[in-house]
Amino acid sequence: MKWSTRIGRLFGIDVYVHFTFLLLLAFLGFVTWQRTHDVYAALAGVAFILGLFGCVLLHEFGHALMARRYGIETRDITLLPIGGLARLERMPEHPLQELWVALAGPAVNVVIALVLYAGLAFTGGFLEATNLDVPFDLRAMLQRLMVVNVFLVLFNLLPAFPMDGGRVLRALLATKLGRRRATAIAANVGQAMAIVFGIVGFMSNPFLVFIAIFVYLGAQAEAGMVEMQSALEGLRVRDAMMTRFRTLGADDTLAKATDELLAGSQQDFPVIAEGAPVGILRRNDLVKALGQNRRDTPVSEVMCRECATAEAGSSLKRVVESMHERQCGTIPVVQAGQIVGLLTLENVSEMIMVNAALEQRGQALAHG
Template sequence: MRWSWRIGRLGGVDIFIHATFFLLLAWVALEHWAAARSGAAVFEGVAFILAIFGCVLLHELGHATAARRYGIPTRDITLYPIGGVARLERMPDDPLEELWVAAAGPLVNVAIAAGLYVVLVVLNQWTPLEQMGVARGAFLARLLVVNVFLVLFNLIPAFPMDGGRMLRAVLAMRVEYVRATQVAASIGQGIALLFGLAGLLVFNNPMLIFIALFVWIGAAQEASMTQMKAALGGIPARRAMITEYRALAPGDSLSRALEYILAGSQTDFPVVGPTGLEGILTRSDLLAAVARSGPQTPVVDVMQREFETVEPTEMLEVAFGRLEQCACRTLPVVHDGQLLGLITSENVGEFLMIQSALETGVVGRPPRLRGLDAS
């Protein structure tokens, strides 16, 4: 992942840390140094941040563990300065399963807070709240308070927080899934508006305004993504795949790919050999190789040999999900090792526009376009 480094693997899930996380650590270290001029204070401040993100990591592993119970693998977990993100292969189709997956993260923080409370009581180290601050009070007591905050914050019924997904799951038990998402997104945007007004007019707090923007954008994205997946459901990949495209041979030079890019709009190229599809040459890999080794470099030396594919009978929703998960631009449509076509995010978008035009157009549709209708 770009700007992220793999730091380990827990429970079968790769753990990444984003580069900006180190900026947070540096800022915390500088703040504690400026306040106390003490290496011990800096160490404690950085250790406290690391402990917080240890709890965040356990929160995300809670989601991953619950998802695994329902047969859904987690691709990876990435830690950012604003929190963590567990990338599931997909969300559960059953609303009750989605409810448990969403609730698993906050439940982990509840368990951590309860465990810390028992330890503090046994050690008699509890610090009264009025005597507690960001850098004041017992280490474990402050960590307990942070976990309580994580529970409360994540239970806000707004996307992209867990509370928004829990609300959607509860609504989906009674109404259709897309409608449940729209209602949950609207509630979330209403909460975002309240946060924004409170931050701007009442508390003069930039953080509340930031949270409001974060929630508003997250709600809008979740609603649009759910609508798109619903529109793609039940449509096989073969109906939307690109069938007119350029392919390369393993022995071709990169200069041929450059010619194809200049002659048309295709950016990624399947590499087809005697046995069928052997690789994918992406535009980014192409340009990097040309700058490094020159245009006469063979395609076989640059192409990606590991790549995602989709069967022509698999649904477009599945294909779109794979495009998202692999962070790639092109998905080959393959059957028995033979390349039949290509799926790109652009042609999926164009397919949806055509579908929308057909559904809102006149009753008499041209027969040759009937195959694009999902109904």
């Protein structure tokens, strides 16, 4: 993820921190200092947030390690101000597998809360609520972490995407209704809950409005993704690739690339060296380089090398998922080492719309 810094690697999974998380720490520390004028209180507040996000990180590792049991690796885990994000290579499609992967994260928070409860119970009991804000009081901090972990369990198990509870609901429904129908129902439940959060938030707590927007958009995105996956089921890359396209040589200049861009509607260009694709020159990268007065620069110095090629016979569904994960809007399609097509997310969307229209037309004729 952009604007993220790698802080370590655990269980073979890279862990990143997004820069906005660091801004959150600075902001909370400043707000605490401004309220108390006590540096120690500000540092204690930052320490508590670090402890909280340590629990969030363990929550994400719960998902990642359970997914690994089903042969699904995790690309990385990123800590964000709104929580953690474990990027699985793919989501489990078998309902029971998705159920256990979804429950693994909250289960970690349950274990943390129980360990903290036992530790506090056997070392002197619990503090009164009024004493939980004492700076650098280890017992107070641990008791607050215990409470927060209980809250994380309850919040994450709300039956609304993108929380774990939404995935649990879909997994349970999918055992009887199938993944597509189960996702539609779970997304509708999530959006209904978001509307309730929004109404309550406007009347009482503005933070609930933020949660409502997050939940509503997350449910909408999940439903859209599954609809797209269903539409791509059984298709191959060759079914959606463009066969009329222009290429550039690795030694061609950006001036020539500009001419090609303006001569037609193609936005991204495969770059060829010794007969094989070696990268993609994206329109945004080209325009940025032109703004730096680099018209005579070779294409090879500006092209994107991160977007791999796809075989013409590969699963279109898997390739599109990979393109979304790598944020690649265009990739070359090859067969026997030679480029035979160009796959773009825009063209895939157009194919889905055309197929949906044809399907509706066929259904109308069948009922006519």
